[in-house]
Every structure is written in structure tokens, then in C-alpha cells.
Amino acid sequence: MSTERTEDIPPGRAGRRGPTGQRGPTGRSGATAAGRFGPLAPPAWLLKGLRPSSAPIPWAAALRAAVALALPLAVGFAVDEPEYGALVSMGALSGVIGDTADAYRMRILNIAVPQFFGAVGVALGTLVFGHGWVAVGVLTLIALVSGMISSIGTVASVSGLLLLLNAVVGAGLPMPSPWWTAPLLLSAGGLFVLLLTLLGWPLRGRQPERAAVAAAYRALADSLEAAGGPGPAYEERRQQVTQALNHAYDLVLGRRARVHGHSPSLVRMLAQLNVLIPLVEAAPAAHLRRRPLSPAIPAAVRELATAVEEGRTDIPVLDLPAPDGQSERAIDAALRHAATIVPLAEPDMHNVDDRLGRPAALRVRARRVVRDMMFSGASWRYGLRLALCIGLAQSLVSVVEIERSYWVALTVTFVLKPDFGSVFSRAVLRALGTAGGLVVAAAVLSEVPRGWWDVPVMVVLAALIPVFSVKGYAFQTAAITPVILLLSDLLNHQGFDLVRPRLLDSLIGCAITLIAGYLLWPESWHTRLGDRLADAVDDAARYVERAFGSAPDTDAGQRAARTARLQARRRIYRELSGVRSEFQRALTEPPPTGERAAVWWPLVVAVERIVDATTAARVRVNHGAQPPAPGEAEAIAEDLRALAQGVRRTDTPTQLRPTPPPDVDEASVLSPVRQELTAARAIANPTDSP
Incomplete structure (x- = not known):
């Protein structure tokens, strides 16, 4: 019997280093910063939040944002109703922020459903505008509902966010009459973003799913290329394989669950994903041999990725080296099997295991979701935490006169989102991002004359939102702040005087969140x-x-x-x-x-x-x-x-x-x-x- 030798890992050493091969979060990079700045060095958690990610620039999203926010302003100026144009642009802003999905069907849900909740929120806020403590009680109750439904899922989270945000805006700003005007205009802005998003559907209907499957193949090719080599490259790329597979399965299986009847294209993509699994399993075995694989193997996987993305039905005969040992035999067998399945136009659907049974009726799933939410301790805890902070914010601005007081509650809502990351770091990063955005806003409000000049300025500022959003939360806040101030100025006509209260209100909102939403809760x-x-x-x-x-x-x-x-x-x-x-x-x-x-x-x-x-x-x-x-x-x-x-x-x-x-x-x-x-x-x- 022949066995493969694996490199012995000295006890006490394997696993002591992080997946990047460097020391853990308190390792060399932190020590270097401390050595350079001494006791005044910023904490590591803050430096991590301020470090921009290396995500590519979303050019299409930037173009959509520029058109979606600037065109309503242009129409508003053309018909001499700039306030109406500003409200439509505000609705478009929420649509731009919520457009985070890849598949077109999911993008419909991510944009359209939250717009309905946003319309309900601004309508309720408008009805209690100027009613003092009644507004405090209504907004606190809305915050409880918003927090609880946010625990259901991604779409529900965005819906809960817009429900509360628009309710706060409606209760804090005078809206045009009658009461249904603001909900209609805000919804029109969000639906305009949806319309721009769906323009590519006829040409790229299934491209997001296909691209996700191809990305999983390419991530695996990178992993196989690093397998057996020194350094941390393999473990980093293995994490990327897991993330790419999760994303691809979520898109394909989610799409198949909503398609009634037989869909050959979805069956094919699912079969292409499933034949990737044996290759994924063989990669750790190859890495443990501590010997790099032949370059022909990752090259062959990349060729399969191209075939998947282009929908090809012809693949050249693979020119692979003779396998040596069990792990290479596993890779060779899995790769050749994948090469026979990928080009099939209609794989046998009975051999495709998608692990999804027949979905229950919509009303049954709705009842389950509501039941789970009502009996979830985590859902109630977050709802009560958000309601407490919003109640305190609204009570404060009812007792103490604060300019543009609705920004306090807006800041609380943005910071206290559990699925967006750490509450503490988000509060600090939002304060820093707001300060950076106010520098840009101050220049715009003081130097750019109001009127048609706002349109080209909005084109630039709106395009920066998707670009900066992928870099991190502080960068997203810095990009959104001048846009909100410019739109607010069109509604209030205060110009540069908006800058100081915006910073003050943001700091107050961050302080309320840190104290009532973080420090007072034992789970923090x-x-x-x-x-x-x-x-x-x-x-x-x-x-x-x-x-x-x-x-x-x-x-x-x-x-x-x-x-x-x-x-x-x-x-x-x-x-x-x-x-x-x-x-x-x-x-x-x-x-x-x-x-x-x-x-x-x-x-x-x-x-x-x-x-x-x-x-x-x-x-x-x-x-x-x-x-x-x-x-x-x-x-x-x-x-x-x-x-x-x-x-x-x-x-x-x-x-x-x-x-x-x-x-x-x-x-x-x-x-x-x-x-x-x-x-x-x-x-x-x-x-x-x-």
C-alpha cells in the first residue's frame, strides 16, 4: 500500500498564526504603529475601520446614482418646483444605498419592498409633525417595530431602516401638502432607481448568477495554484473559495426557489456548481502534501470558468499531467468529471441535488416569519434597544431646542443597525465620516450658487456614493453627508448655516447610541x-x-x-x-x-x-x-x-x-x-x- 507523506506540523505552532500567515490582530502591524506614534497611537480597531478596502470601483452603480439623483433635480428646476425635485432625489438616495444585490430578481425586492415601508414611514411622520410628545411616542413605537422586523432578513432589515428613517424625516421636516405628496415623491425616486437598474435585465437576465458560478471556479483555481506552497496564500484563498461558493449557491438556489416549473438554465448552473465540490474537497489534500500542483491544473479550472461564464458547450480536451498519489488522483478525477458536466446544455435534473424541497405557500412562510420574530429574544432586545435610543433622542429635542433636530434620530438609526457591524466603532466612524463630509459640504454650500449649478454638483457627489460605499462605513458616511445637506438646503434654504448643526446633531446622536444603545446593555x-x-x-x-x-x-x-x-x-x-x-x-x-x-x-x-x-x-x-x-x-x-x-x-x-x-x-x-x-x-x- 502506498501512502502520501504530509509535512509534519510542529505541535504548538500550527494554528498559532492567523490565516494570513501574520501574527493575529495584536501582531506586528499594531506594534509598528505603536512604535511610530508612542502612547498616542490610534487603537487597532479604529485603524481597521479607517483602512479602505480594496474593492473594485462599481462604475455602473456610480453612473446610475449620478443619473438617479441629478435628473430629478433638473426636472424640479425646469418646472420651478425644486422642493419636489429634492424629495424625489431623497427617495432615489435610499434606492441607491439599498441596491446591493447582484441578481435582478433580488434587486427588485431590495429596492421595491423597502420603498413601500419608506412611504408608510414618511406618511406617519408627516401626520404627527408638530405634535410634540405624540410624535415622540409614535416614533418610539415605529422604532420598536422597525427593530423587530430588521431581524427577519436582508430585505426586511432595509425595509425597517427606511420605515424609521422616513418617519423621522416626516416628523422633523415640513412636507408639502396634502399629506400623501411626500410619500408619492419619495417612492417615485426609489422606483426611478429600480427602473434604471432593470434596464440591463433583457441583456443580462441570468448573467449575475452565471458570473457568480464562474467566480467560484476562478477562486478555486487560485486556491489550487497556491496549494502546497509556502506562506499564507493558500489559506487566504481557501476563505475566498468558501465565500464565492456561498454567494453562488445563495443566488442560484434562491432563484430556483422562486421559479415555478423546470428551468434548464438554473439546473445547468446548479450542476456546474455541484461538480465543483469534489475539486474543493481535494484542494486541502493537495495542500497537505506540501508540493505545488502542476500549473496545468489551475489553468484547466480557469478554462472551465470561462466556459461557464460564456455559456459555451464545447471545451477542448484537457491536457493534464499523470496523477501521482491519492490527492492528485482525486483532483484529476474531479477535474475530468467537471469537464464533462460543464458543457452539457441540459444536465439530468434528477441527478442535481439542490437541497431545497418544495417551498411552502407564501402565507405559510409569512406566518412562520411573524411567529419566529414575535418569540425571538434577540428580536425583542434589538427592538427595545432601538426604541429606547429613538425615544431618548426625540425626548431630548422636544425639551432642548436643537436646530435640525431630526438629524439626531437619523444618526441613531444609521449607527444602531446590528447587521451593519460593531455599534461602538460605527458610532466613532460615523462621527469621523460626518466631519469629513462636512468639509466638502461646507465648500459646496458656500461657493456654489443655488439653482442649476446644483445639478452638475449632484452628478459628481452622487457618483461618489457607490464608489466610497465599497471602501468602508466611514467613507460611505463622508460621501452621503454632502448629498443630504445639499438636498436639505433645497428644502430649507439655509445654505452654509446647515453645516454646524449637522455636526452637532450627529455627535449628539452618536453619544446617545454609545450610552443607551451600547454601554447600558450587558451583551455589549x-x-x-x-x-x-x-x-x-x-x-x-x-x-x-x-x-x-x-x-x-x-x-x-x-x-x-x-x-x-x-x-x-x-x-x-x-x-x-x-x-x-x-x-x-x-x-x-x-x-x-x-x-x-x-x-x-x-x-x-x-x-x-x-x-x-x-x-x-x-x-x-x-x-x-x-x-x-x-x-x-x-x-x-x-x-x-x-x-x-x-x-x-x-x-x-x-x-x-x-x-x-x-x-x-x-x-x-x-x-x-x-x-x-x-x-x-x-x-x-x-x-x-x-
């Missing part, structure tokens, strides 16, 4: 990061058992077991991706949350490597390696469960007291899993490292 200080990580370790234990569990002797039973293993692998990698995102979000929090996340971070990486090693071992067994001894997988699973229990009981890894590491049989296919588990123990308690 006692996060459940350890519990979430422990759940991931338990999931890894179940995955080990599933990967090496006994399968029935029948062909049908073996196929069912293989399908269950594939589903378990997809679930564990998706779960680990969510854990990683939650930890990265927690790293932007100030102490103690950020420090606690930094301490646990190496163990997150170690669990990912345990799962990778398990996948690699399963691939090797499938292609000729000797299966592990009876009970070996169960013993590893029990060790993982013991580690999970320790994580739940302690606040820091150094408080763990893991069981002594078992003897490692170097000839076993599970030897790399044992090594990674030993490394996880060393991270949990470095004093026990051999």
Missing part, C-alpha cells in the same frame, strides 16, 4: 464569542464522525451516505465562515470584547485547519488510502467535544485544561487531523505544549 460587554466558537468545535466533531462513519453496503445507501457527507461539509464550512465573520466584527470593538476576540482568534484558525485535514483524509481514503482504525475517528470527535466544553466554561484559552494529547500513529490517514488537534490544544494552553 459579555459577548458570546466563546459559545459560538464552541458550537463550531462541536460541529467539527460531528463532521469527523460523518466523514468516517460506516456506510450501508447497498449502492443506494452509499450514495445517500456520500450525499450526507457533502452536505455536512458544506454546512461546516459555511458555519466556519460565519464564525470568522463574527470574530472579525468583534475585533473592531474596543476592550474587553476586541481583546477577547483577539485571544480566541488563533483557535478559530485551528478549527478551520482541523476541518481541512478531515476533508483531506476523506479524499485520500476515497482514492486508495487505508481507512482509519475502528474507533479512531470517534476518539478524535470526543477530544473535540471535550475542547468545546472547555471553551464554553472559560473566558480565555489559557484557562483551559485540555486532556493530554493521544499518541499519533504516523501511518494513519488521520495523522494530520491529530496533529492539528494537538496544535489546537497548544493554543488553548501553551504551557502544556511538548
